Amino acid sequence: MIKVDVRKNTYYDSVTLMLISKEIKNIEGVTEVLVGMGTELNIELTENLGLKDSVLNDVSPNDFFIAAEVTSADVMVTVVEQVDHLLTQKKVESGSDYRPVSIDMAVDQMPGANMAIVSIPGQYVEEEVNKLLDKDIHVMLFSDNVSVESELRLKQKAVEKGLLMMGPDCGTAIINGVPLAFSNKVKKGPIGIVGASGTGTQEVSSLIGTFGSGVSQVIGTGGRDLKSEIGGLMMIQGMKALMADSDTEVIVLISKPPAPEVAKKILDMTKETKKPVVVDFIGGDREMIKAAGAYPCTTLEDAALKAVALANHETPVDSDGFTMDEHEIDQLVQQAVSKLKPDQVNLRGLYTGGTLADEAMKMLGNTFGGIYSNIPLEPEYEIKDLENLRGHVCLDLGEDQFTVGRPHPMIDPSTRSDRFITDIDGTVAVCLIDVVIGYGSHEDPAGVVASSIKEVQQKLNSEGKSVIVVASITGTEGDPQGLETSQEKLEEQGIIVLPSNAQAVRFVQKVMSQVHKA
Amino acid sequence: MTGLQISKDLKAYFENRDGETLSIHSVFRESLNLIGHDGELITLLLPSKDIGPMSAIVPLNARELQQLQVDDVVEIHGSVLTFLKVNRVIDFSGTIIWNPDVKGRTKPLCSSKLVDRVEQLKTVIQTEGQMNGIAALISVLDFEETGLIKRTFSEPLNEYAEFIEDRIIDLLDGYFKHDRERILALIPRFVGFGQGLTPSTDDYLLGIMISMIYDAKSRKQELKSIYQFTDEIAQLVKGKTTKVSEEMIHHGAKGRVSERYRALVQAMFYDVKAPLERLCIDVLNTGSTSGTDFLFGVYCFNQLRLKWNREGGI
Amino acid sequence: MNKINKLFTQELKVINMGLESFQKDLKSQDVDAMQMNWRPTAGGNPKMMDLLSRLKTKK
Numbered sequence: 094m095i096k097v098d099v100r101k102n103t104y105y106d107s108v109t110l111m112l113i114s115k116e117i118k119n120i121e122g123v124t125e126v127l128v129g130m131g132t133e134l135n136i137e138l139t140e141n142l143g144l145k146d147s148v149l150n151d152v153s154p155n156d157f158f159i160a161a162e163v164t165s166a167d168v169m170v171t172v173v174e175q176v177d178h179l180l181t182q183k184k185v186e187s188g189s190d191y192r193p194v195s196i197d198m199a200v201d202q203m204p205g206a207n208m209a210i211v212s213i214p215g216q217y218v219e220e221e222v223n224k225l226l227d228k229d230i231h232v233m234l235f236s237d238n239v240s241v242e243s244e245l246r247l248k249q250k251a252v253e254k255g256l257l258m259m260g261p262d263c264g265t266a267i268i269n270g271v272p273l274a275f276s277n278k279v280k281k282g283p284i285g286i287v288g289a290s291g292t293g294t295q296e297v298s299s300l301i302g303t304f305g306s307g308v309s310q311v312i313g314t315g316g317r318d319l320k321s322e323i324g325g326l327m328m329i330q331g332m333k334a335l336m337a338d339s340d341t342e343v344i345v346l347i348s349k350p351p352a353p354e355v356a357k358k359i360l361d362m363t364k365e366t367k368k369p370v371v372v373d374f375i376g377g378d379r380e381m382i383k384a385a386g387a388y389p390c391t392t393l394e395d396a397a398l399k400a401v402a403l404a405n406h407e408t409p410v411d412s413d414g415f416t417m418d419e420h421e422i423d424q425l426v427q428q429a430v431s432k433l434k435p436d437q438v439n440l441r442g443l444y445t446g447g448t449l450a451d452e453a454m455k456m457l458g459n460t461f462g463g464i465y466s467n468i469p470l471e472p473e474y475e476i477k478d479l480e481n482l483r484g485h486v487c488l489d490l491g492e493d494q495f496t497v498g499r500p501h502p503m504i505d506p507s508t509r510s511d512r513f514i515t516d517i518d519g520t521v522a523v524c525l526i527d528v529v530i531g532y533g534s535h536e537d538p539a540g541v542v543a544s545s546i547k548e549v550q551q552k553l554n555s556e557g558k559s560v561i562v563v564a565s566i567t568g569t570e571g572d573p574q575g576l577e578t579s580q581e582k583l584e585e586q587g588i589i590v591l592p593s594n595a596q597a598v599r600f601v602q603k604v605m606s607q608v609h610k611a
Numbered sequence: 612m613t614g615l616q617i618s619k620d621l622k623a624y625f626e627n628r629d630g631e632t633l634s635i636h637s638v639f640r641e642s643l644n645l646i647g648h649d650g651e652l653i654t655l656l657l658p659s660k661d662i663g664p665m666s667a668i669v670p671l672n673a674r675e676l677q678q679l680q681v682d683d684v685v686e687i688h689g690s691v692l693t694f695l696k697v698n699r700v701i702d703f704s705g706t707i708i709w710n711p712d713v714k715g716r717t718k719p720l721c722s723s724k725l726v727d728r729v730e731q732l733k734t735v736i737q738t739e740g741q742m743n744g745i746a747a748l749i750s751v752l753d754f755e756e757t758g759l760i761k762r763t764f765s766e767p768l769n770e771y772a773e774f775i776e777d778r779i780i781d782l783l784d785g786y787f788k789h790d791r792e793r794i795l796a797l798i799p800r801f802v803g804f805g806q807g808l809t810p811s812t813d814d815y816l817l818g819i820m821i822s823m824i825y826d827a828k829s830r831k832q833e834l835k836s837i838y839q840f841t842d843e844i845a846q847l848v849k850g851k852t853t854k855v856s857e858e859m860i861h862h863g864a865k866g867r868v869s870e871r872y873r874a875l876v877q878a879m880f881y882d883v884k885a886p887l888e889r890l891c892i893d894v895l896n897t898g899s900t901s902g903t904d905f906l907f908g909v910y911c912f913n914q915l916r917l918k919w920n921r922e923g924g925i
Numbered sequence: 926m927n928k929i930n931k932l933f934t935q936e937l938k939v940i941n942m943g944l945e946s947f948q949k950d951l952k953s954q955d956v957d958a959m960q961m962n963w964r965p966t967a968g969g970n971p972k973m974m975d976l977l978s979r980l981k982t983k984k
Contacts, residue, residue, distance in 0.1 A: 257932070
């Protein structure tokens with residue numbers, strides 16, 4: 094029998110219309126269906142397909158209709174229910190959604206499942222991920238506390254089966270334009286990324302969007318992939334996929350410096366593609382990269398700029414300096430430094446993103462007499478006493494010692510807020526921070542930072558002092574928190590916001606030079 | 612909040628309607644439409660979308676968008692929009708202005724390069740486009756040297772392509788023969804057909820119309836007569852398709868389309884630096900069926916263009 | 926076409942095992958994502974788990 098559902102003056106975007114069409118065709122008892130707007134010709138088509146019902150004589154072009162050949166009236170009721178369900182899904186919180194207990198049941202419920210995000214305790218990971226790979230499902234593994242041996246076995250299996258096994262400790266990936274776990278909403282474009290460093294990948298992908306281009310795919314590998322025990326298995330897997338991907342024209346690789354033999358393997362691979370490859374082995378050997386015909390980088394921002402230049406068929410150049418006019422920057426520095434008292438000499442870097450902290454440490458180097466840290470450049474600068482900070486300090490608050498029994502500071506910014514209060518005292522001249530927005534992050538990282546800094550400044554004001562706070566926001570306008578809104582919140586508290594971590598660090602270098610001039 | 616980008620025609624619209632109200636016409640996942648008392652449709656887009664005529668890009672996110680509802684009232688005060696119900700304000704006073712008008716480039720495309728580009732366009736449409744609508748015809752339409760278009764033998768295509776095939780061939784034949792009367796007679800039997808909120812044939816027609824305008828522009832022809840013709844087409848479309856599509860064709864008749872659409876069309880008439888394939892993919896990424904059908908229209912017009920003698924044009 | 930490049934052409938259908946916020950974020954973007962109510966096999970008892978997995982491979 095023919096059944097028709099009409100919704101007057103109702104508009105669905107094209108993507109939704111296609112989803113509805115696909116969904117209905119899969120319903121048991123539907124032999125033929127046509128879905129569309131009630132224009133004369135679309136109604137004529139329903140006639141041709143034998144789907145016309147007299148109800149359609151009264152529709153207008155701005156009405157939406159579903160015309161279906163169904164085996165019973167009940168089937169049409171299901172059809173209408175499914176469509177309603179599809180359309181209101183985004184407005185209703187999950188609540189009563191079915192939650193399967195095992196992978197077998199999950200796959201039964203979702204037969205076309207092609208990706209799994211796994212964040213279960215480490216000791217159960219190998220067994221569960223094996224099951225997923227057996228079912229040909231790609232995996233993003235956020236869990237840590239997985240042994241190197243397990244990681245190797247899982248990745249070898251994934252490589253054999255031609256699947257993605259991103260992780261362990263992989264928090265960032267953007268697949269088919271969808272940000273997974275801790276990632277940002279970046280426009281689609283021709284640049285593909287394979288990254289072993291979470292916030293590093295977030296920074297590069299976000300900046301690519303800000304600089305006017307976009308990403309095709311962003312594949313994570315987990316932090317240990319380029320160690321000699323794992324041999325870069327997932328980075329190579331990801332690279333091969335991007336090399337074969339027609340939407341990818343430029344490839345970017347991001348990682349901390351790999352083990353030498355792994356670096357060689359990766360760089361040898363870059364020769365197998367005509368697509369330009371930008372390689373950021375953060376702080377690593379640039380000559381080796383150049384020799385392989387790839388493009389080395391000075392910073393994460395530089396990687397993004399070079400990738401965008403290559404995507405626009407321009408020559409990439411080493412970037413340095415600032416987006417804003419250098420003269421204006423110098424003025425800002427002067428203004429800020431003039432408010433400091435003579436005993437304010439120290440730097441406090443308080444980071445939530447490990448790779449960003451690492452980049453800051455490497456850029457600041459051994460200037461200003463060495464920087465104490467929990468991720469020091471040299472062993473003698475390892476922080477001994479985390480409760481009483483002395484001298485210049487830069488902390489990665491995402492490291493294990495800070496996250497025992499507490500959520501990561503990207504999820505729960507109060508970890509860092511607490512440290513603002515304890516770590517920024519009257520000896521501090523400038524505080525350097527990252528603000529990472531996007532999916533997975535707290536709903537308003539900028540707001541939390543702003544109110545903590547307000548508190549800190551008030552405390553210092555009572556001593557007749559104030560501290561310079563310099564920040565960069567890792568994220569995009571498309572993120573739920575909004576780049577611009579976040580920036581406004583920070584600037585309202587007098588925080589100086591630079592467009593990238595690299596520029597924020599350079600700004601701090603200028604400040605410190607001024608402070609240490611005398 | 613501050614608007615990120617605004618189309619020149621929309622900016623002028625706001626300036627002329629200080630104190631007036633609009634209401635929300637429709638809300639989608641990454642955009643919404645407002646409608647004025649005069650029936651004019653205005654589109655607000657999230658930052659991931661492509662700007663077009665009578666549109667602006669605003670820094671809302673998907674969640675905030677879903678809080679807005681059809682019929683909600685919006686006030687215009689100078690360059691500021693106020694969403695009364697949710698008390699949200701968007702200020703466009705300092706916002707970057709985007710010009711939707713027809714824009715030529717420096718170097719026109721030579722005919723040998725045009726042949727390559729038409730082939731490339733065909734390949735991208737077939738490999739990357741949505742082939743379950745009218746664009747499936749691309750594989751079976753043969754453009755002979757004489758301009759005769761015929762359908763090569765093949766398995767039946769999808770129901771949309773089969774339905775519209777004869778009318779598309781008819782229409783293209785009309786274009787080839789520069790027969791304006793015939794084209795105008797066919798439009799009412801062609802418009803509003805197919806998948807999408809802007810039905811496929813409308814997107815296809817847009818592709819043809821814009822190509823026609825840029826064809827005249829690139830040959831430095833006088834545009835007044837072309838605009839008279841496209842205006843007649845736009846008039847015929849009224850009431851025969853969705854409101855959103857009517858507006859799209861109305862703007863298209865003046866040579867105005869979204870930025871990515873324009874960039875692609877320019878590449879068929881001018882020697883631009885960006886690779887054609889990427890411009891096509893940018894168009895296809897704007898959202899499901901529309902991009903493919905638009906490209907199909909551009910492709911067909913340019914196939915005809917290759918077959919015209921140099922006086923060509925319509 | 927290999928499986929990863931095939932994935933790039935498909936609509937994502939995600940199974941989420943663990944942190945619920947990941948699934949909520951996906952749903953808010955209209956991505957098909959299912960939250961599992963994951964439990965370790967054998968209630969998390971390592972000896973039982975080992976026995977069960979040996980049983981499975983014997984089949």
